[in-house]
Amino acid sequence: MSEHTTHPKIALIxxxxxxxxxxxxxQLAALGMTVLIGARDPRRGEEAAAAVRARGGDAHAVTLDVTDPATAQAAAEQVEERFGRLDVLVNNAGITGSGQVTPLDAHDQIPSSVDLDMVRAVFETNVLGVIAVTNAMLPLLRRSPAPRIVNVSSAAGSLTLNSDPDGPFTALPASAAYSPSKSALNALTVQYANELRKDGILVNAADPGYVDTEINNHSGFLTTAQGAAILVRLATLGADGPTGGFFSENGPMPW
Structure with missing residues:
Protein backbone atom coordinates (compact mmCIF):
# COMPACT_ATOMS: atom_id res chain seq x y z
CA MET A 1 0.00 0.00 0.00
CA SER A 2 1.27 3.47 -0.83
CA GLU A 3 1.63 6.04 1.91
CA HIS A 4 -1.14 8.17 0.40
CA THR A 5 -3.49 5.19 0.54
CA THR A 6 -2.85 4.56 4.20
CA HIS A 7 -2.70 8.23 5.19
CA PRO A 8 -4.85 10.24 2.77
CA LYS A 9 -4.81 13.99 3.09
CA ILE A 10 -7.91 15.53 4.66
CA ALA A 11 -9.44 18.54 2.87
CA LEU A 12 -12.37 20.68 4.04
CA ILE A 13 -14.16 22.87 1.51
CA GLN A 27 -10.94 16.90 -8.12
CA LEU A 28 -9.27 16.63 -4.71
CA ALA A 29 -11.06 13.32 -4.09
CA ALA A 30 -9.78 12.10 -7.47
CA LEU A 31 -6.26 12.88 -6.22
CA GLY A 32 -6.83 10.53 -3.29
CA MET A 33 -7.77 13.04 -0.61
CA THR A 34 -10.55 12.50 1.90
CA VAL A 35 -12.86 15.41 1.18
CA LEU A 36 -15.16 17.03 3.74
CA ILE A 37 -18.09 18.76 2.06
CA GLY A 38 -18.98 21.83 4.11
CA ALA A 39 -22.62 22.85 3.57
CA ARG A 40 -25.24 24.81 5.48
CA ASP A 41 -27.94 22.33 4.49
CA PRO A 42 -27.09 18.82 5.80
CA ARG A 43 -29.22 17.13 3.13
CA ARG A 44 -27.53 18.94 0.25
CA GLY A 45 -24.14 18.29 1.78
CA GLU A 46 -24.87 14.57 2.05
CA GLU A 47 -26.15 14.44 -1.53
CA ALA A 48 -22.93 16.05 -2.78
CA ALA A 49 -20.78 13.71 -0.67
CA ALA A 50 -22.71 10.69 -1.97
CA ALA A 51 -22.14 11.86 -5.55
CA VAL A 52 -18.38 12.12 -4.96
CA ARG A 53 -18.37 8.65 -3.38
CA ALA A 54 -20.29 7.29 -6.37
CA ARG A 55 -17.37 8.41 -8.54
CA GLY A 56 -14.94 6.49 -6.36
CA GLY A 57 -13.88 9.29 -4.02
CA ASP A 58 -13.87 9.41 -0.23
CA ALA A 59 -16.21 12.20 0.87
CA HIS A 60 -18.18 13.10 3.99
CA ALA A 61 -20.68 15.88 4.63
CA VAL A 62 -20.02 18.40 7.39
CA THR A 63 -22.71 20.86 8.46
CA LEU A 64 -21.10 24.29 8.40
CA ASP A 65 -22.57 27.77 8.14
CA VAL A 66 -19.66 30.20 7.90
CA THR A 67 -21.76 32.98 9.45
CA ASP A 68 -22.33 30.86 12.57
CA PRO A 69 -19.04 30.39 14.46
CA ALA A 70 -20.67 27.69 16.61
CA THR A 71 -21.08 25.45 13.55
CA ALA A 72 -17.45 26.10 12.57
CA GLN A 73 -16.34 25.03 16.04
CA ALA A 74 -18.60 21.97 15.94
CA ALA A 75 -17.19 21.04 12.53
CA ALA A 76 -13.63 21.36 13.87
CA GLU A 77 -14.52 19.03 16.73
CA GLN A 78 -15.95 16.50 14.26
CA VAL A 79 -12.80 16.64 12.15
CA GLU A 80 -10.58 16.25 15.21
CA GLU A 81 -12.55 13.28 16.50
CA ARG A 82 -12.62 11.45 13.19
CA PHE A 83 -9.30 12.39 11.57
CA GLY A 84 -7.13 14.15 14.16
CA ARG A 85 -5.88 16.80 11.74
CA LEU A 86 -6.67 18.83 8.62
CA ASP A 87 -4.32 19.20 5.66
CA VAL A 88 -6.25 21.53 3.36
CA LEU A 89 -8.83 24.24 4.04
CA VAL A 90 -10.58 25.81 1.06
CA ASN A 91 -12.63 28.86 2.08
CA ASN A 92 -15.00 28.75 -0.86
CA ALA A 93 -18.40 29.78 0.54
CA GLY A 94 -19.44 33.21 -0.68
CA ILE A 95 -22.42 35.35 -1.62
CA THR A 96 -22.92 38.24 -4.04
CA GLY A 97 -25.59 40.04 -2.04
CA SER A 98 -27.58 40.53 -5.24
CA GLY A 99 -29.66 37.38 -5.37
CA GLN A 100 -29.52 35.68 -8.75
CA VAL A 101 -27.97 38.71 -10.42
CA THR A 102 -24.28 38.60 -11.17
CA PRO A 103 -22.45 41.08 -8.90
CA LEU A 104 -20.84 42.56 -11.99
CA ASP A 105 -24.26 43.66 -13.29
CA ALA A 106 -25.81 44.55 -9.92
CA HIS A 107 -27.05 48.14 -9.77
CA ASP A 108 -28.15 47.60 -6.15
CA GLN A 109 -24.47 47.69 -5.09
CA ILE A 110 -23.73 51.22 -6.33
CA PRO A 111 -21.93 52.91 -3.39
CA SER A 112 -24.03 56.06 -3.18
CA SER A 113 -27.31 54.17 -2.83
CA VAL A 114 -26.34 50.77 -1.42
CA ASP A 115 -28.27 49.14 1.40
CA LEU A 116 -25.92 48.84 4.38
CA ASP A 117 -27.59 45.65 5.58
CA MET A 118 -26.69 44.01 2.27
CA VAL A 119 -23.07 45.15 2.60
CA ARG A 120 -22.94 43.73 6.14
CA ALA A 121 -24.37 40.41 5.00
CA VAL A 122 -21.82 40.10 2.16
CA PHE A 123 -18.88 40.92 4.45
CA GLU A 124 -20.28 38.58 7.13
CA THR A 125 -20.01 35.63 4.73
CA ASN A 126 -17.13 36.59 2.44
CA VAL A 127 -14.72 38.03 5.04
CA LEU A 128 -15.75 37.38 8.65
CA GLY A 129 -16.86 33.85 7.78
CA VAL A 130 -13.37 33.11 6.47
CA ILE A 131 -11.85 34.31 9.74
CA ALA A 132 -14.27 32.22 11.82
CA VAL A 133 -13.67 29.01 9.88
CA THR A 134 -9.92 29.50 9.51
CA ASN A 135 -9.45 30.13 13.22
CA ALA A 136 -11.60 27.13 14.15
CA MET A 137 -9.53 24.89 11.87
CA LEU A 138 -6.03 26.27 12.56
CA PRO A 139 -5.26 23.92 15.49
CA LEU A 140 -6.00 20.97 13.18
CA LEU A 141 -4.03 22.46 10.27
CA ARG A 142 -1.01 22.85 12.56
CA ARG A 143 -0.97 19.06 12.97
CA SER A 144 -0.52 18.56 9.23
CA PRO A 145 2.95 18.03 7.75
CA ALA A 146 2.00 20.28 4.79
CA PRO A 147 -0.97 22.52 5.59
CA ARG A 148 -2.54 24.65 2.87
CA ILE A 149 -5.25 27.33 3.01
CA VAL A 150 -6.96 28.54 -0.16
CA ASN A 151 -9.28 31.56 -0.07
CA VAL A 152 -11.57 31.78 -3.08
CA SER A 153 -11.46 35.38 -4.28
CA SER A 154 -12.30 37.04 -7.61
CA ALA A 155 -10.80 39.34 -10.21
CA ALA A 156 -13.55 41.71 -9.03
CA GLY A 157 -11.49 42.14 -5.86
CA SER A 158 -8.46 43.47 -7.74
CA LEU A 159 -7.91 47.15 -6.88
CA THR A 160 -5.53 47.40 -9.85
CA LEU A 161 -8.12 46.21 -12.36
CA ASN A 162 -10.97 48.19 -10.77
CA SER A 163 -9.02 51.47 -10.69
CA ASP A 164 -7.83 51.23 -14.31
CA PRO A 165 -9.94 53.66 -16.40
CA ASP A 166 -9.36 51.40 -19.40
CA GLY A 167 -9.77 48.18 -17.40
CA PRO A 168 -12.39 45.44 -17.63
CA PHE A 169 -14.63 46.81 -14.85
CA THR A 170 -15.13 50.42 -16.03
CA ALA A 171 -18.20 49.58 -18.11
CA LEU A 172 -19.88 47.86 -15.16
CA PRO A 173 -21.77 49.33 -12.19
CA ALA A 174 -19.61 50.26 -9.20
CA SER A 175 -19.84 47.89 -6.23
CA ALA A 176 -19.85 48.68 -2.52
CA ALA A 177 -20.42 45.09 -1.40
CA TYR A 178 -19.15 42.15 -3.44
CA SER A 179 -16.00 43.65 -4.98
CA PRO A 180 -14.79 45.31 -1.74
CA SER A 181 -15.47 42.06 0.14
CA LYS A 182 -13.11 40.24 -2.20
CA SER A 183 -10.52 43.04 -1.89
CA ALA A 184 -10.77 42.62 1.88
CA LEU A 185 -10.40 38.86 1.51
CA ASN A 186 -7.22 39.37 -0.50
CA ALA A 187 -5.85 41.66 2.21
CA LEU A 188 -6.82 39.11 4.86
CA THR A 189 -5.05 36.37 2.90
CA VAL A 190 -1.79 38.34 3.03
CA GLN A 191 -2.12 38.89 6.78
CA TYR A 192 -2.74 35.20 7.50
CA ALA A 193 0.17 34.29 5.22
CA ASN A 194 2.45 36.67 7.12
CA GLU A 195 1.41 35.26 10.49
CA LEU A 196 1.60 31.60 9.46
CA ARG A 197 4.67 31.67 7.18
CA LYS A 198 6.99 30.63 10.01
CA ASP A 199 4.76 27.59 10.65
CA GLY A 200 4.96 26.35 7.06
CA ILE A 201 1.26 27.02 6.41
CA LEU A 202 0.87 28.32 2.85
CA VAL A 203 -2.07 30.72 2.43
CA ASN A 204 -3.13 31.99 -0.99
CA ALA A 205 -6.10 33.59 -2.74
CA ALA A 206 -7.56 32.08 -5.91
CA ASP A 207 -9.40 33.70 -8.80
CA PRO A 208 -11.41 30.91 -10.49
CA GLY A 209 -12.36 33.15 -13.44
CA TYR A 210 -15.87 33.81 -14.75
CA VAL A 211 -17.48 30.45 -14.06
CA ASP A 212 -20.99 29.28 -14.96
CA THR A 213 -22.59 29.02 -11.48
CA GLU A 214 -25.73 30.00 -9.60
CA ILE A 215 -23.90 32.97 -8.07
CA ASN A 216 -23.93 34.76 -11.46
CA ASN A 217 -27.20 33.28 -12.76
CA HIS A 218 -25.17 30.93 -15.01
CA SER A 219 -23.76 33.76 -17.11
CA GLY A 220 -20.14 32.60 -16.81
CA PHE A 221 -18.25 30.96 -19.67
CA LEU A 222 -15.97 28.59 -17.74
CA THR A 223 -17.10 25.23 -16.37
CA THR A 224 -16.97 24.64 -12.64
CA ALA A 225 -14.21 22.10 -13.26
CA GLN A 226 -12.14 24.75 -15.04
CA GLY A 227 -12.77 27.24 -12.24
CA ALA A 228 -11.79 24.71 -9.59
CA ALA A 229 -8.42 23.96 -11.20
CA ILE A 230 -6.59 26.87 -9.53
CA LEU A 231 -8.11 25.96 -6.15
CA VAL A 232 -6.75 22.46 -6.50
CA ARG A 233 -3.34 23.70 -7.64
CA LEU A 234 -3.01 25.97 -4.58
CA ALA A 235 -4.33 23.23 -2.28
CA THR A 236 -1.59 20.87 -3.45
CA LEU A 237 1.42 23.21 -3.51
CA GLY A 238 4.80 21.75 -2.64
CA ALA A 239 6.86 22.96 0.31
CA ASP A 240 8.56 25.54 -1.93
CA GLY A 241 5.24 26.93 -3.13
CA PRO A 242 4.21 30.57 -2.78
CA THR A 243 2.30 32.05 0.14
CA GLY A 244 0.48 35.38 0.41
CA GLY A 245 -0.26 35.43 -3.31
CA PHE A 246 -3.30 35.92 -5.56
CA PHE A 247 -3.46 33.56 -8.53
CA SER A 248 -5.61 32.51 -11.47
CA GLU A 249 -4.93 29.57 -13.76
CA ASN A 250 -2.89 31.97 -15.90
CA GLY A 251 -0.56 32.99 -13.07
CA PRO A 252 -0.33 35.84 -10.57
CA MET A 253 -3.25 38.29 -10.45
CA PRO A 254 -2.78 42.03 -9.88
CA TRP A 255 -3.75 43.14 -6.38
Whole structure:
Protein backbone atom coordinates (compact mmCIF):
# COMPACT_ATOMS: atom_id res chain seq x y z
CA MET A 1 0.00 0.00 0.00
CA SER A 2 1.27 3.47 -0.83
CA GLU A 3 1.63 6.04 1.91
CA HIS A 4 -1.14 8.17 0.40
CA THR A 5 -3.49 5.19 0.54
CA THR A 6 -2.85 4.56 4.20
CA HIS A 7 -2.70 8.23 5.19
CA PRO A 8 -4.85 10.24 2.77
CA LYS A 9 -4.81 13.99 3.09
CA ILE A 10 -7.91 15.53 4.66
CA ALA A 11 -9.44 18.54 2.87
CA LEU A 12 -12.37 20.68 4.04
CA ILE A 13 -14.16 22.87 1.51
CA UNK A 14 -16.83 25.34 2.61
CA UNK A 15 -19.88 25.82 0.39
CA UNK A 16 -18.99 22.59 -1.40
CA UNK A 17 -22.42 21.17 -2.15
CA UNK A 18 -22.54 22.94 -5.53
CA UNK A 19 -20.62 25.03 -8.03
CA UNK A 20 -16.87 25.55 -7.87
CA UNK A 21 -16.63 24.07 -4.36
CA UNK A 22 -18.30 20.87 -5.51
CA UNK A 23 -15.97 20.62 -8.52
CA UNK A 24 -12.93 21.20 -6.27
CA UNK A 25 -14.17 18.43 -3.96
CA UNK A 26 -14.44 16.05 -6.90
CA GLN A 27 -10.94 16.90 -8.12
CA LEU A 28 -9.27 16.63 -4.71
CA ALA A 29 -11.06 13.32 -4.09
CA ALA A 30 -9.78 12.10 -7.47
CA LEU A 31 -6.26 12.88 -6.22
CA GLY A 32 -6.83 10.53 -3.29
CA MET A 33 -7.77 13.04 -0.61
CA THR A 34 -10.55 12.50 1.90
CA VAL A 35 -12.86 15.41 1.18
CA LEU A 36 -15.16 17.03 3.74
CA ILE A 37 -18.09 18.76 2.06
CA GLY A 38 -18.98 21.83 4.11
CA ALA A 39 -22.62 22.85 3.57
CA ARG A 40 -25.24 24.81 5.48
CA ASP A 41 -27.94 22.33 4.49
CA PRO A 42 -27.09 18.82 5.80
CA ARG A 43 -29.22 17.13 3.13
CA ARG A 44 -27.53 18.94 0.25
CA GLY A 45 -24.14 18.29 1.78
CA GLU A 46 -24.87 14.57 2.05
CA GLU A 47 -26.15 14.44 -1.53
CA ALA A 48 -22.93 16.05 -2.78
CA ALA A 49 -20.78 13.71 -0.67
CA ALA A 50 -22.71 10.69 -1.97
CA ALA A 51 -22.14 11.86 -5.55
CA VAL A 52 -18.38 12.12 -4.96
CA ARG A 53 -18.37 8.65 -3.38
CA ALA A 54 -20.29 7.29 -6.37
CA ARG A 55 -17.37 8.41 -8.54
CA GLY A 56 -14.94 6.49 -6.36
CA GLY A 57 -13.88 9.29 -4.02
CA ASP A 58 -13.87 9.41 -0.23
CA ALA A 59 -16.21 12.20 0.87
CA HIS A 60 -18.18 13.10 3.99
CA ALA A 61 -20.68 15.88 4.63
CA VAL A 62 -20.02 18.40 7.39
CA THR A 63 -22.71 20.86 8.46
CA LEU A 64 -21.10 24.29 8.40
CA ASP A 65 -22.57 27.77 8.14
CA VAL A 66 -19.66 30.20 7.90
CA THR A 67 -21.76 32.98 9.45
CA ASP A 68 -22.33 30.86 12.57
CA PRO A 69 -19.04 30.39 14.46
CA ALA A 70 -20.67 27.69 16.61
CA THR A 71 -21.08 25.45 13.55
CA ALA A 72 -17.45 26.10 12.57
CA GLN A 73 -16.34 25.03 16.04
CA ALA A 74 -18.60 21.97 15.94
CA ALA A 75 -17.19 21.04 12.53
CA ALA A 76 -13.63 21.36 13.87
CA GLU A 77 -14.52 19.03 16.73
CA GLN A 78 -15.95 16.50 14.26
CA VAL A 79 -12.80 16.64 12.15
CA GLU A 80 -10.58 16.25 15.21
CA GLU A 81 -12.55 13.28 16.50
CA ARG A 82 -12.62 11.45 13.19
CA PHE A 83 -9.30 12.39 11.57
CA GLY A 84 -7.13 14.15 14.16
CA ARG A 85 -5.88 16.80 11.74
CA LEU A 86 -6.67 18.83 8.62
CA ASP A 87 -4.32 19.20 5.66
CA VAL A 88 -6.25 21.53 3.36
CA LEU A 89 -8.83 24.24 4.04
CA VAL A 90 -10.58 25.81 1.06
CA ASN A 91 -12.63 28.86 2.08
CA ASN A 92 -15.00 28.75 -0.86
CA ALA A 93 -18.40 29.78 0.54
CA GLY A 94 -19.44 33.21 -0.68
CA ILE A 95 -22.42 35.35 -1.62
CA THR A 96 -22.92 38.24 -4.04
CA GLY A 97 -25.59 40.04 -2.04
CA SER A 98 -27.58 40.53 -5.24
CA GLY A 99 -29.66 37.38 -5.37
CA GLN A 100 -29.52 35.68 -8.75
CA VAL A 101 -27.97 38.71 -10.42
CA THR A 102 -24.28 38.60 -11.17
CA PRO A 103 -22.45 41.08 -8.90
CA LEU A 104 -20.84 42.56 -11.99
CA ASP A 105 -24.26 43.66 -13.29
CA ALA A 106 -25.81 44.55 -9.92
CA HIS A 107 -27.05 48.14 -9.77
CA ASP A 108 -28.15 47.60 -6.15
CA GLN A 109 -24.47 47.69 -5.09
CA ILE A 110 -23.73 51.22 -6.33
CA PRO A 111 -21.93 52.91 -3.39
CA SER A 112 -24.03 56.06 -3.18
CA SER A 113 -27.31 54.17 -2.83
CA VAL A 114 -26.34 50.77 -1.42
CA ASP A 115 -28.27 49.14 1.40
CA LEU A 116 -25.92 48.84 4.38
CA ASP A 117 -27.59 45.65 5.58
CA MET A 118 -26.69 44.01 2.27
CA VAL A 119 -23.07 45.15 2.60
CA ARG A 120 -22.94 43.73 6.14
CA ALA A 121 -24.37 40.41 5.00
CA VAL A 122 -21.82 40.10 2.16
CA PHE A 123 -18.88 40.92 4.45
CA GLU A 124 -20.28 38.58 7.13
CA THR A 125 -20.01 35.63 4.73
CA ASN A 126 -17.13 36.59 2.44
CA VAL A 127 -14.72 38.03 5.04
CA LEU A 128 -15.75 37.38 8.65
CA GLY A 129 -16.86 33.85 7.78
CA VAL A 130 -13.37 33.11 6.47
CA ILE A 131 -11.85 34.31 9.74
CA ALA A 132 -14.27 32.22 11.82
CA VAL A 133 -13.67 29.01 9.88
CA THR A 134 -9.92 29.50 9.51
CA ASN A 135 -9.45 30.13 13.22
CA ALA A 136 -11.60 27.13 14.15
CA MET A 137 -9.53 24.89 11.87
CA LEU A 138 -6.03 26.27 12.56
CA PRO A 139 -5.26 23.92 15.49
CA LEU A 140 -6.00 20.97 13.18
CA LEU A 141 -4.03 22.46 10.27
CA ARG A 142 -1.01 22.85 12.56
CA ARG A 143 -0.97 19.06 12.97
CA SER A 144 -0.52 18.56 9.23
CA PRO A 145 2.95 18.03 7.75
CA ALA A 146 2.00 20.28 4.79
CA PRO A 147 -0.97 22.52 5.59
CA ARG A 148 -2.54 24.65 2.87
CA ILE A 149 -5.25 27.33 3.01
CA VAL A 150 -6.96 28.54 -0.16
CA ASN A 151 -9.28 31.56 -0.07
CA VAL A 152 -11.57 31.78 -3.08
CA SER A 153 -11.46 35.38 -4.28
CA SER A 154 -12.30 37.04 -7.61
CA ALA A 155 -10.80 39.34 -10.21
CA ALA A 156 -13.55 41.71 -9.03
CA GLY A 157 -11.49 42.14 -5.86
CA SER A 158 -8.46 43.47 -7.74
CA LEU A 159 -7.91 47.15 -6.88
CA THR A 160 -5.53 47.40 -9.85
CA LEU A 161 -8.12 46.21 -12.36
CA ASN A 162 -10.97 48.19 -10.77
CA SER A 163 -9.02 51.47 -10.69
CA ASP A 164 -7.83 51.23 -14.31
CA PRO A 165 -9.94 53.66 -16.40
CA ASP A 166 -9.36 51.40 -19.40
CA GLY A 167 -9.77 48.18 -17.40
CA PRO A 168 -12.39 45.44 -17.63
CA PHE A 169 -14.63 46.81 -14.85
CA THR A 170 -15.13 50.42 -16.03
CA ALA A 171 -18.20 49.58 -18.11
CA LEU A 172 -19.88 47.86 -15.16
CA PRO A 173 -21.77 49.33 -12.19
CA ALA A 174 -19.61 50.26 -9.20
CA SER A 175 -19.84 47.89 -6.23
CA ALA A 176 -19.85 48.68 -2.52
CA ALA A 177 -20.42 45.09 -1.40
CA TYR A 178 -19.15 42.15 -3.44
CA SER A 179 -16.00 43.65 -4.98
CA PRO A 180 -14.79 45.31 -1.74
CA SER A 181 -15.47 42.06 0.14
CA LYS A 182 -13.11 40.24 -2.20
CA SER A 183 -10.52 43.04 -1.89
CA ALA A 184 -10.77 42.62 1.88
CA LEU A 185 -10.40 38.86 1.51
CA ASN A 186 -7.22 39.37 -0.50
CA ALA A 187 -5.85 41.66 2.21
CA LEU A 188 -6.82 39.11 4.86
CA THR A 189 -5.05 36.37 2.90
CA VAL A 190 -1.79 38.34 3.03
CA GLN A 191 -2.12 38.89 6.78
CA TYR A 192 -2.74 35.20 7.50
CA ALA A 193 0.17 34.29 5.22
CA ASN A 194 2.45 36.67 7.12
CA GLU A 195 1.41 35.26 10.49
CA LEU A 196 1.60 31.60 9.46
CA ARG A 197 4.67 31.67 7.18
CA LYS A 198 6.99 30.63 10.01
CA ASP A 199 4.76 27.59 10.65
CA GLY A 200 4.96 26.35 7.06
CA ILE A 201 1.26 27.02 6.41
CA LEU A 202 0.87 28.32 2.85
CA VAL A 203 -2.07 30.72 2.43
CA ASN A 204 -3.13 31.99 -0.99
CA ALA A 205 -6.10 33.59 -2.74
CA ALA A 206 -7.56 32.08 -5.91
CA ASP A 207 -9.40 33.70 -8.80
CA PRO A 208 -11.41 30.91 -10.49
CA GLY A 209 -12.36 33.15 -13.44
CA TYR A 210 -15.87 33.81 -14.75
CA VAL A 211 -17.48 30.45 -14.06
CA ASP A 212 -20.99 29.28 -14.96
CA THR A 213 -22.59 29.02 -11.48
CA GLU A 214 -25.73 30.00 -9.60
CA ILE A 215 -23.90 32.97 -8.07
CA ASN A 216 -23.93 34.76 -11.46
CA ASN A 217 -27.20 33.28 -12.76
CA HIS A 218 -25.17 30.93 -15.01
CA SER A 219 -23.76 33.76 -17.11
CA GLY A 220 -20.14 32.60 -16.81
CA PHE A 221 -18.25 30.96 -19.67
CA LEU A 222 -15.97 28.59 -17.74
CA THR A 223 -17.10 25.23 -16.37
CA THR A 224 -16.97 24.64 -12.64
CA ALA A 225 -14.21 22.10 -13.26
CA GLN A 226 -12.14 24.75 -15.04
CA GLY A 227 -12.77 27.24 -12.24
CA ALA A 228 -11.79 24.71 -9.59
CA ALA A 229 -8.42 23.96 -11.20
CA ILE A 230 -6.59 26.87 -9.53
CA LEU A 231 -8.11 25.96 -6.15
CA VAL A 232 -6.75 22.46 -6.50
CA ARG A 233 -3.34 23.70 -7.64
CA LEU A 234 -3.01 25.97 -4.58
CA ALA A 235 -4.33 23.23 -2.28
CA THR A 236 -1.59 20.87 -3.45
CA LEU A 237 1.42 23.21 -3.51
CA GLY A 238 4.80 21.75 -2.64
CA ALA A 239 6.86 22.96 0.31
CA ASP A 240 8.56 25.54 -1.93
CA GLY A 241 5.24 26.93 -3.13
CA PRO A 242 4.21 30.57 -2.78
CA THR A 243 2.30 32.05 0.14
CA GLY A 244 0.48 35.38 0.41
CA GLY A 245 -0.26 35.43 -3.31
CA PHE A 246 -3.30 35.92 -5.56
CA PHE A 247 -3.46 33.56 -8.53
CA SER A 248 -5.61 32.51 -11.47
CA GLU A 249 -4.93 29.57 -13.76
CA ASN A 250 -2.89 31.97 -15.90
CA GLY A 251 -0.56 32.99 -13.07
CA PRO A 252 -0.33 35.84 -10.57
CA MET A 253 -3.25 38.29 -10.45
CA PRO A 254 -2.78 42.03 -9.88
CA TRP A 255 -3.75 43.14 -6.38
Missing amino acids: TGANKGIGRAAAE
